[in-house]
Amino acid sequence: MGKYAVINPATGETIKEYPTATDAGIQDAIAAAQKAYTEWSRKTTLAERAALAQKAADLFRERKETLGAIINREMGKPLVQSIGEAEFSGDITEVFAKNAEEWLADEVLDVEDGLRTFIRHQGLGVILGIMPWNYPYYQVARFASPNLILGNTIVLKHAESCPESALAIEQIYRDAGFPEGAYVNVFASHEQVSTIIADDRIQGVSLTGSERAGAIVAEQAGKYLKKCVLELGGSDVFLVLETDNIDHAVKHAVAGRMENTGQACNGSKRIVVMDKYFDEFTEKFKAAIAGLSYENGDFGPLSSAGATRGLSAQVQGALAQGAKLLVGDNDPKGNVYTPSILAEITPAMDVYSQELFGPVAQIYKVSSDEEAIELANASPYGLGSIVICDDLERAEKVGNQLDVGMVFIGASGLEGADIPFGGVKKSGYGRELGKGGMMEFANKKLFRFAG
Structure with missing residues (x-):
């Protein structure tokens, strides 16, 4: 056979x-x-x-x-x-x-x-x-x-x-x-x-x-x-720049990261948050990710044993290089991988430029739009992005400077049957x-x- x-x-x-x-x-x-x-x-x-x-x-x-x-x-x-x-x-x-x-x-x-x-x-x-x-x-x-x-x-x-x-x-x-x-x-x-x-x-x-x-x-x-x-592939950014509604930002960050158990090329894999919101956002994001349930059908198993081994190895490599797990244990049960958040990632780490194809989010703190743009464009991939910013003119200005094929402003899940889809660079x-x-x-x- x-x-x-x-x-x-x-x-x-x-x-x-x-x-x-x-x-x-x-x-x-x-x-x-x-x-x-x-x-x-x-x-x-x-x-x-x-x-x-x-x-x-x-x-x-x-x-x-x-x-x-x-x-x-x-x-x-x-x-x-x-x-x-x-x-x-x-x-x-x-x-x-x-x-x-x-x-x-x-x-x-x-x-x-x-x-x-x-x-x-x-x-x-x-x-x-x-x-x-x-x-x-x-x-x-x-x-x-x-x-x-x-x-x-x-x-x-x-x-x-x-x-x-x-x-x-x-x-x-x-x-x-x-x-x-x-x-x-x-x-x-x-x-x-x-x-x-x-x-x-x-x-x-x-x-x-x-x-x-x-x-x-x-x-x-x-x-x-x-x-x-x-x-x-893709390692899309989810930029939280300015908002009066952190709960909205967290909801869409979770949705963007967990779509298809995190196995989406345009999933929100890198969560980038402005410093003034970082602590509040991180606590609420941690709670939301930790609250997801396999038994309730919030996510499924990874697609195969090979996919599970690959993701586990990437996360273990990140931890060995100094990254921290805020949520999760990198200890899958069969192919069921607990949704996780990696933090304290630096450009020297392999995971900084990798695509994590599963329910693992990376979270970063920035202090300016310029820093957010630089981080976003540091990826070898350039598929999509999400910009959360109540000032739509500012959001569009930032979007103009992202090396990606798609910019969604204000929410995740803005794909549509008649909306073109694709990327640049290694995407x-x-x-x-x-x-x-x-x-x-x-x-x-x-x-x-x-x-």
Whole structure:
């Protein structure tokens, strides 16, 4: 059997294993996707493809209970959050279906010679998607749905720990009416992924994953001149600059850090608080984090034994270098890791520039906006940020100076189905969601008519 397997992180039980694809199976998948592109995508209208996507959106929501149960046992997400992710995937797909004709409308150019000239947005061909385990439906929906509507076809390699959700998503698109080959799931090995990228029938690759995986895929895509979109790690800051409502700031800091048990690329991993609020904020933040309960479903287990070992090693390294745990014990029970807060971190420590992918917050005290900006930008990552500041002009001014792809002012959780998502620096490049996300793998084809 292959390495694709459902291993319940709450119990450690291996529920089912799936064989890795054969090399012949990979070639069949690419051939089917190419056939669907040439014989179906190029011969259907945008409206027809959007109508199928709307059916897929409906199915995501209709099947939310079943879909939620699948990822609850695959990667440990609390059931309520799992069901919510399935619903949000339907919302994303519906937003693309409803806005596609407006977003992809011909762009008429006002040219000097007066000739009729416009740009038409069409598909490129077969696009490879390499998707992660932390949001098994959401990440796929925001990649696959806009591309299918645009006129691309999809070969999808999901995380090895998510085979059941991978098959469930493929079934949704098939049941919505997309033809065979329009969306093809492959249980590919890393070596087979390299083969897929090199294939001339593949026109682009989108990866959501680690910095290491992104660097490998980007190198391979560049070698073969393939368009690439990368959504990688993050160590987002949560800046508390000025507020009359510390309780509000604490509430959103907890939400930003604990979303998906802290396993979100754009989670608020570094909490940066102005000195005049630091003591009050820290005490309330400690109480809120310490009050979270695994038994009550406030958080779930980490996704795997490997993830648990990795996070524990990072925290132990920080403690060995002089950091302090304000909450937590770095002593997981199985894959259940107690939510924690690290303090007294200095730039000399490894953790200062690391991403902690789990329920561990870092907290810092600063005495000026300039110091907060410098600390925020010291990270090698540049995905998102949250700025809590009652003076919105000041908040925007600080946001202008952050080396990130996204600035949310006043609250966490401001993501939306039609809001572009992406980062800079080692958080990757390109955007997903919204009009910009739909354009990433578009052929911006020029039409020009003689007078």
